[in-house]
Amino acid sequence: MxxxxxxxxxxxxxxxxxxxxxxxxxxxxxxxxxxxxxxxxxxxxxxxxxxxxxxxxxxxxxxxxxxxxxxxxxxxxxxxxxxSKPAAKDDGGKEEGKKEEATEQPSEETARSSGEAILSPAARKLAEENNVNPDAVKGTGKDGRVTKEDVQNHIDTAKSSGTTSAAEAKPAGDMPQVDLGSGERPEKRVPMTRLRASIAKRLVNAQQTAAMLTTFNEVNMGPVMELRKQYKESFEKRHGVKLGFMSFFTKAATEALKRFPAVNASIDGNDMVYHGYQDIGIAVSSDRGLVVPVVRDADALGLAGIEKKIVEYGTKAKEGKLGIDEMTGGTFTITNGGIFGSLISTPILNPPQTAILGMHKIQERPMAVNGKVEIQPMMYLALSYDHRMIDGKEAVQFLVAIKEMLEDPARILLDV
Structure with a gap:
């Protein structure tokens, strides 16, 4: 049939x-x-x-x-x-199809007799991509066959137990290597994927249509780092997820967005649309390009809830399994170039949003503190915004509000 x-x-x-x-x-x-x-x-x-x-x-x-x-x-x-594969129409093809069937079947029997794992093609591909030993994966398929889900469950278990291999721990943003072949001046022409072409079109459109400006400030990350150091073990033990910096920035952004609604708005033609909720897009770099999954109602989530969502989206982005509904409808975006070593940058807007916050590398620098020079862990913050919607005063005050909340995290809880 x-x-x-x-x-x-x-x-x-x-x-x-x-x-x-x-x-x-x-x-x-x-x-x-x-x-x-x-x-x-x-x-x-x-x-x-x-x-x-x-x-x-x-x-x-x-x-x-x-x-x-x-x-x-x-x-x-x-x-x-x-x-087996269908044989060709001629007699030679029939014999070839029979030979192929004969060579394929004993290999599986040999694997069973020797105790080696039997993987489906999809499972084998996933195992190779993540440097997983197939013999270490328990198969739940027919006759003990290892399925793709078995390999994925093994990877997730390894990550949660802290036994992730070096290959699995590779940042999602690492671009695949391109084989240029040999020769003195090799070149290779590769067509853009649909996703990368779409990213290029949106970024160019944002620069051409928006009156985009960027304002900068710097934040002393010492208080957040001290708080994280003090509670990271108990936080992970209680919530099953590590305490990172992104959740602090997300919470600070949601509180600042409530105070400056224009930064949380979007432009639709000649209309300005104000949103009474905070759906924060988190820019994630994947092998296929930059994607921006959205943390819905971020203001209603605690630090643990935000961290869990970020880990979930990061895993899905790496595997190419993010759904369209998970990447649409954000009201504000945060991007972190610091994980790749960027010290300062000007992020590009994610239309139709009117602002995007850029995080950067934490760099120790001598700073004046109470009239004395001290070494402090400093980070540059960048806010790119659409001047058609947001005045410079609002943009600067918004960024200062985030700076103040990060330098004194109690402000986030007290809403001051």
């Missing part, structure tokens, strides 16, 4: 997508719910899985082809799992 393989139904904001990767080729066996093709849109990568056990019968849309919502990209033939 043949069934159609269709692209997922895209949200209204997404017009079309591109076939990114076929994980299975015609004739290859698939297990039910196994990943067979990735469809990349300008926001996220959507996964299409096998509807049942069987084989890919035909691919109608190759990698790089443009597809619309719900469009047929291939056909699938239901059958027994483990079915």
């Amino acid at each position: 043949s069934t159609e393989i269709k692209a997922p139904v895209f949200p209204e904001s997404v017009a079309e997508g591109t076939v990114a990767t076929w994980h299975k080729q015609p004739g290859e066996a698939c297990s039910r719910d196994e990943l067979i093709v990735d469809i990349e849109t300008d926001k996220v990568v959507l996964e299409v899985v096998a509807p049942a056990d069987g084989v890919i019968e035909e691919i109608l849309k190759g990698e790089g082809d443009t597809v619309e919502s719900g469009e047929v990209v291939g056909t699938f033939k239901e059958g027994a799992a483990g079915e």
